[in-house]
Amino acid sequence: MAKEYDVKDLGLADTGRERIQWAAQEMPVLRQIKERFERTKPLAGLKVAACLHVTTETAHLVQTLKAGGAEVRLCASNPLSTQDDVAASLVQHEGIPVFALKGEDKETYYRHLEAVLGEGVQFTLDDGCDLVTLLHQERRELLPSILGGTEETTTGVIRLRAMAAEGVLQYPVIAVNDAHTKHLFDNRYGTGQSTIDAILRATNVLLAGKIIVVAGYGWCGRGVASRARGMGAHVVVTEVDAVKALEAVMDGFPVMPMLEAAQIGDIFITVTGNIGVLRQEHFARMKDGAILCNAGHFNVEIDIPALEGAAREKRWGRPFIEQYQVEGGRSLNLLAEGRLVNLGAAEGHPSAVMDMSFANQALSVEYMLGRNGQLKAGVYPVPEVLDREIARLKLAAMGLQIDTLTPEQERYLASWQAGT
Incomplete structure (x- = not known):
């Protein structure tokens, strides 16, 4: 070439x-x-x-x-x-x-x-x-x-x-x-579907009945939580923003601090855009076999150096899964090196x-x-x-049509005189 x-x-x-x-x-x-x-x-x-x-x-x-x-x-x-x-x-x-x-x-x-x-x-x-x-x-x-x-x-x-x-x-x-035609659709529906797709491809676990902890309830977190619930999972949300936490509650999701969620979660999905969302104090409380993955852009949401430091042994469980043997004989499973799981373990x-x-x-x-x-x-x-x-x-x-405003409706929306 x-x-x-x-x-x-x-x-x-x-x-x-x-x-x-x-x-x-x-x-x-x-x-x-x-x-x-x-x-x-x-x-x-x-x-x-x-x-x-x-x-x-x-x-x-x-x-x-x-x-x-x-x-x-x-x-x-x-x-x-x-x-x-x-x-x-x-x-x-x-x-x-x-x-x-x-x-x-x-x-x-x-x-x-x-x-x-x-x-x-x-x-x-x-x-x-x-x-x-x-x-x-x-x-x-x-x-x-x-x-x-x-x-x-x-x-x-x-x-x-x-x-x-x-x-x-x-x-x-x-x-x-x-843009509305980006974040309302790509972040919610795209991230929601592709993250679940990646977890299934990487692990082949049954999501129904699992407790999935979604860290972050922005548009991406909303999408992941919605799709996980649709697969029959019990979804828990963690947040640092009171308004977003309240939205999650109103959408029917339990909300709690990560320290509390760490004890009950089967699968953890970070999608916050921030650093150190899952840390050593959380790893110490997790169940044997817990699955950890990240749907945020950078591989900083899961504290991988802390996970490495806590591990007594590490091996590949299967492609895209690193198994960390930690205190108490527990195994913590990290997907796609903590990078964007939907693109690391699937097609995005x-x-x-x-x-x-x-x-x-x-x-x-x-x-x-x-x-x-x-x-x-x-x-x-x-x-x-x-x-x-x-x-x-x-x-x-998509072959869909929508209504258009009538001249009267346009005048009404542009005016201020009309009252009750």
């Missing part, structure tokens, strides 16, 4: 292409955007560095950006999330430089981040803010040429807002995660929800490019007009 890349095996390319084509059936919104991009070329010549989970769905986003005229380089946003056949297909069949290997070590991960930056970049697509952080810490000479960026996930948006609050963020970034979100998430990405790139120089450094929401257009396209693709 003329272009540089680092993938596992180009011999996997044909299998990857077949899986990418299968995902296309569930991504009609992005397909419509791609068709328009092919005609109008709104991204002509734009140099894009993308740090995303390298999956079949991401392949369609990258193809869409390329159709719009962009030059895209792609690396993985998580060491365990890469689908190697998809990475090979993008290189072999699309000519896109991809730097991603499932199971890559930390050194390789950061080398791949450097590789997508190349000798210059104009736009970043990030999932977790690692690319943006690298640019601001080690590659600042590239910052003047960057027009903007997008961020896919909650954790990344939190980091970006912290950068903006400190006045260090040097270019505008759209928080794709916060269903294509149908990623269709909307990546439609937000594609349209946000077009929107920012059309306003080059008008947006100051900072974190911006997805424009409501784009959010609503994506919802409209999704409904149309």
Whole structure:
């Protein structure tokens, strides 16, 4: 290949292409955007560095950006999330430089981040803010040429807002995660289904009758709790936010501190975006055979060094399961190295929800490019007009119609004179 890349095996390319084509059936919104991009070329010549989970769905986003005229380089946003056949297909069949290997070590991960930056970049697509952080810490000479960026996930948006609050963020970034057609669907339905899917693939345990502890009741936690209850599990929620805890109670879930939940849980799922959610004091109280997994972006929610320190022995129970033998002869089972379990032990979100998430990405790139120089450094929401257009396209693709306001209703909503 003329272009540089680092993938596992180009011999996997044909299998990857077949899986990418299968995902296309569930991504009609992005397909419509791609068709328009092919005609109008709104991204002509734009140099894009993308740090995303390298999956079949991401392949369609990258193809869409390329159709719009962009030059895209792609690396993985998580060491365990890469689908190697998809990475090979993008290189072999699309000519896109991809730097991603499932199971890559930390050194390789950061080398791949450097590789997508190349000798210059104009736009970043990030999932977790690692690319943006690298640019601001080690590659600042590239910052003047960057027009903007997008961020896919909650954790990344939190980091970006912290950068903006400190006045260090040097270019505008759209928080794709916060679009209604992203977080209300991707975070809730996508994370909910894919997390349960990953636990079942990794363990083959029966969820019915199990006590599942969900740490965090944001949109992702809501989705996980709902799907776990649907499988017949008894779900307990832990929270640090009083409002979210109250929501969980009103939704019918018991709420308690993690120290209390640790004694009764069979399966623990962290989905908070914070550090040290499961710690040594919790491990010391857990049942023999407890299963621990994380559905947050970074592998910091479960204190793995503390688990390692408490272990008298460690072995692989089966693929994606590390069994830690701890005090009292108990066994604690960690899934996917404590990384994003839905991508580490399964395939991530269903294509149908990623269709909307990546439609937000594609349209946000077009929107920012059309306003080059008008947006100051900072974190911006997805424009409501784009959010609503994506919802409209999704409904149309599903063959559904909705009502429209009558002129009288529009006048009523725009007035203030009418009373009781």
